[in-house]
Amino acid sequence: MKPTKCRVEERGTEDDRNPNPKPFTSLTTPPPAMESLGVLLTFPANSYLEEELNKRCKLFRLWETPPENWRQFLRANAGSIRALVGNSTVGADAEMIDALPALEIVASFSVGLDKVDLAKCRERRIRVTNTPDVLTDDVADLAIGLAIATMRRICEADRYVRSGAWNAKGDYKLTSKFSGKTIGIIGLGRIGLAIAKRAEAFDCPISYYSRSEKPQTNYKYYSSVVDLAANCHILIVACALTEETRHIVNREVMDALGPKGVLVNIGRGPHVDEAELVSALIEGRLGGAALDVFEHEPHVPEQLFGLENVVLVPHVGSATWETRKEMADLVLGNLEAHATNKPLLTPVL
Amino acid sequence: MASSEEQPESRPPVLLLRMVAPAYDDAVSAKFHVLRPWESPLPRDQFLAAHAGSVRALLISSLVTLDDATLDALPRLGCVVTTSSGVNHIDLAACARRGIAVANAGTVFSADAADYAVGLLIDVLRRVSTSDRYVRRGLWPVKGDYPLGFKLGGKRVGIVGLGSIGSETAKRLVAFGCTILYYSRKNKPSVPYKYFPNVCDLAAESDILIVSCALTSETHHIINKDVMTALGKEGIIVNVGRGPLVDEAELVRRLMQGELGGAGLDVFENEPAVPKELFLMDNVVLTPHRAIFTSESLADLGQLLVANLEAFFSNRPLLTPVNHNDL
Numbered sequence: 001m002k003p004t005k006c007r008v009e010e011r012g013t014e015d016d017r018n019p020n021p022k023p024f025t026s027l028t029t030p031p032p033a034m035e036s037l038g039v040l041l042t043f044p045a046n047s048y049l050e051e052e053l054n055k056r057c058k059l060f061r062l063w064e065t066p067p068e069n070w071r072q073f074l075r076a077n078a079g080s081i082r083a084l085v086g087n088s089t090v091g092a093d094a095e096m097i098d099a100l101p102a103l104e105i106v107a108s109f110s111v112g113l114d115k116v117d118l119a120k121c122r123e124r125r126i127r128v129t130n131t132p133d134v135l136t137d138d139v140a141d142l143a144i145g146l147a148i149a150t151m152r153r154i155c156e157a158d159r160y161v162r163s164g165a166w167n168a169k170g171d172y173k174l175t176s177k178f179s180g181k182t183i184g185i186i187g188l189g190r191i192g193l194a195i196a197k198r199a200e201a202f203d204c205p206i207s208y209y210s211r212s213e214k215p216q217t218n219y220k221y222y223s224s225v226v227d228l229a230a231n232c233h234i235l236i237v238a239c240a241l242t243e244e245t246r247h248i249v250n251r252e253v254m255d256a257l258g259p260k261g262v263l264v265n266i267g268r269g270p271h272v273d274e275a276e277l278v279s280a281l282i283e284g285r286l287g288g289a290a291l292d293v294f295e296h297e298p299h300v301p302e303q304l305f306g307l308e309n310v311v312l313v314p315h316v317g318s319a320t321w322e323t324r325k326e327m328a329d330l331v332l333g334n335l336e337a338h339a340t341n342k343p344l345l346t347p348v349l
Numbered sequence: 350m351a352s353s354e355e356q357p358e359s360r361p362p363v364l365l366l367r368m369v370a371p372a373y374d375d376a377v378s379a380k381f382h383v384l385r386p387w388e389s390p391l392p393r394d395q396f397l398a399a400h401a402g403s404v405r406a407l408l409i410s411s412l413v414t415l416d417d418a419t420l421d422a423l424p425r426l427g428c429v430v431t432t433s434s435g436v437n438h439i440d441l442a443a444c445a446r447r448g449i450a451v452a453n454a455g456t457v458f459s460a461d462a463a464d465y466a467v468g469l470l471i472d473v474l475r476r477v478s479t480s481d482r483y484v485r486r487g488l489w490p491v492k493g494d495y496p497l498g499f500k501l502g503g504k505r506v507g508i509v510g511l512g513s514i515g516s517e518t519a520k521r522l523v524a525f526g527c528t529i530l531y532y533s534r535k536n537k538p539s540v541p542y543k544y545f546p547n548v549c550d551l552a553a554e555s556d557i558l559i560v561s562c563a564l565t566s567e568t569h570h571i572i573n574k575d576v577m578t579a580l581g582k583e584g585i586i587v588n589v590g591r592g593p594l595v596d597e598a599e600l601v602r603r604l605m606q607g608e609l610g611g612a613g614l615d616v617f618e619n620e621p622a623v624p625k626e627l628f629l630m631d632n633v634v635l636t637p638h639r640a641i642f643t644s645e646s647l648a649d650l651g652q653l654l655v656a657n658l659e660a661f662f663s664n665r666p667l668l669t670p671v672n673h674n675d676l
Contacts, residue, residue, distance in 0.1 A: 028433075035666045039403040044493070046497070099675075112458050125586055137500065137501075137525070137526060138500055138501075139470060141475070141500075141501045141502065141525055142471070142475055142477075144467075144525075145467075145468060145471030145472060145475055145477055148352075148464055148467065148468035148471070149468055149471075149472060149477050149478070150466075152464065152465060152468055152643070154465075154468050154469065154472055154477070154478065155472075155477065155478040155481045155482075155632065155637060157637055157639055158472075158634050158635050158636060158637040159482070161623055161635040161636065161637050162628045162635065166620075166621040166623070166637040167622065169619050170621075170635065171638075171639075171642075172636075172637045172639055174642050174643060174647065175639070175642065175644075176643060176644065176645070177464070177643040177644075177645035177646060178464045179461070179463075180460070181465050185582040188592055196583055198521075198525055199523045200459075200524065201520055201523065201524035202464065202521060203460070229574040241666045256646070281371055284400070284549055298489035298493075299488075299489075299490055300484055300489065302487075302665065305484075305487075311477065311486065312481050312484040312485065313480045313481055314480055314483065314484050314495050315488045315494075315495060315496075316475065316476070316480060316495060316498065318475075318498050319475075319494070319495070319498060320475070320497055320499050320500040321497050321498075321499060321500075322499070322500040323500055324497060329520060333517045335528075339429040345503070
């Protein structure tokens with residue numbers, strides 16, 4: 001893309017974060033305190049993040065070791081590891097934290113913290129940061145893109161063309177209009193609100209379920225997910241994954257959404273009862289689904305592969321060059337702040 | 350139909366020259382006596398001569414070229430309703446001379462086309478269709494994460510043709526944080542977007558071009574090699590207008606050589622033929638001319654066709670008239 005001006009977005013001060021964060025850039029000279037910071041990177045990150053961590057800190061790459069040897073690897077390096085950078089696949093669970101007695105900070109390369117044992121971190125006084133705001137737009141864009149792709153069968157139509165069927169079999173069928181359909185959003189946080197704002201431009205009425213009603217919006221509130229599902233056409237999961245929200249989309253919700261309803265999941269795989277989802281789709285009790293996340297990534301139920309009313313993408317919610325760089329800069333900025341005893345940019349704990 | 354043969358026909362006749370989609374024929378047949386020349390044993394010109402005295406309304410699709418010769422055969426014609434938004438198949442000047450009112454599909458399809466344009470754009474940038482194929486082929490556990498896509502927010506989108514579809518597309522993309530620029534035959538001072546009097550200049554300041562103008566003799570290959578050069582090698586083109594608006598051979602060549610960032614194409618120069626080179630590309634989304642085809646819009650158009658015909662026969666103004674001078 002042609003260079004566009006990058007603006008550091010204004011951040012609210014609702015959380016306990018640095019209200020005037022100095023943006024991290026790869027042009028700054030790493031402070032000496034960073035050089036001695038041992039950082040465990042749990043996943044094969046994009047090259048920018050890995051290179052910067054390697055340049056600035058003492059980097060330990062967990063993913064290069066097969067999981068069965070992790071305990072050994074951690075024991076060997078535990079004395080040096082003071083920071084951990086995890087993602088939505090491999091975070092910092094209790095076992096990992098216990099294996100790292102020198103751990104001071106977990107900087108998650110994600111906004112979701114379901115893979116970080118926050119209670120354990122609290123107990124050990126380990127700082128935790130995540131990457132809010134910078135990925136909100138990408139995730140919301142994808143949610144709408146997935147909803148349109150499902151309703152209008154864009155991926156199927158693309159397959160139809162590439163297979164030569166347009167020549168051989170004639171016109172592809174009619175599909176379902178997206179504009180004007182009622183959107184139900186589970187979770188009206190940053191991402192949920194960004195989805196609502198986009199959907200409004202398509203004249204879609206917005207309703208939502210949230211732990212508490214948000215009177216500052218004009219959207220219609222439902223106090224139960226089943227009622228929300230019964231009263232919308234497209235149900236989008238946009239809440240955090242916690243013990244309470246596991247399988248928040250269950251069989252009852254899917255049946256309420258119904259044979260013309262479409263489920264979009266850009267949250268976490270465990271938000272949806274995946275086995276029930278597969279049978280609801282196969283049996284036609286649910287009209288369609290667009291899924292960016294799955295219960296056991298990277299494994300996706302094969303029964304879905306033959307369905308024309310689903311769209312399946314491999315956890316790409318924040319997967320753009322632009323956003324992954326911003327997320328990496330946040331992780332690096334948080335680590336630098338921690339190493340130099342400055343206020344963290346985006347602390348959760 | 351059996352019932353219309355049993356009773357004297359009191360509903361006004363509406364003539365078809367070729368079949369229209371069953372949804373439209375059914376909607377109109379419910380209220381009018383539809384004349385279908387191909388169902389008659391008479392040769393067509395005799396059929397028309399037999400009904401010339403009573404036919405005041407004609408329903409056509411864009412597959413019928415309505416010219417002076419056809420209009421000569423229908424001296425009592427007062428109204429032509431087309432099922433399309435485009436009207437370049439109709440000699441509007443000839444209709445105007447004869448006092449024949451023309452109605453088109455108005456904006457019935459605009460939301461669908463805009464939705465599809467946005468859907469194609471997100472698909473190209475975020476690799477939705479390509480990564481869906483990747484997942485279905487079982488590659489995620491084998492080859493790992495799919496390569497990164499590109500952010501939509503903050504991009505400059507140049508709309509080529511700010512008619513109903515272009516405007517609806519612009520309104521949607523504003524909500525995604527895009528900056529909208531446009532080219533149109535005339536500047537529209539009431540819209541908040543920056544105007545460019547030619548497509549090359551528009552392309553030079555855009556990251557993305559969305560083609561949504563009518564196809565006329567002036568707009569053939571309006572997206573040509575100069576425009577593609579101005580857009581740049583990371584530029585994206587989305588076409589929901591007509592295939593011939595884009596120089597397809599040049600587009601394919603540039604995509605193959607990495608001189609263009611990607612394309613979302615619903616229309617092609619020689620449908621249903623699609624250049625096979627495009628099938629190998631991951632930065633291209635190809636759909637079979639379906640941007641407006643939803644069951645809802647077909648139902649809406651059926652109602653609109655009937656409403657226009659009813660208005661005509663009650664001497665009321667048409668709901669979606671086409672003015673010869675507007676074009």
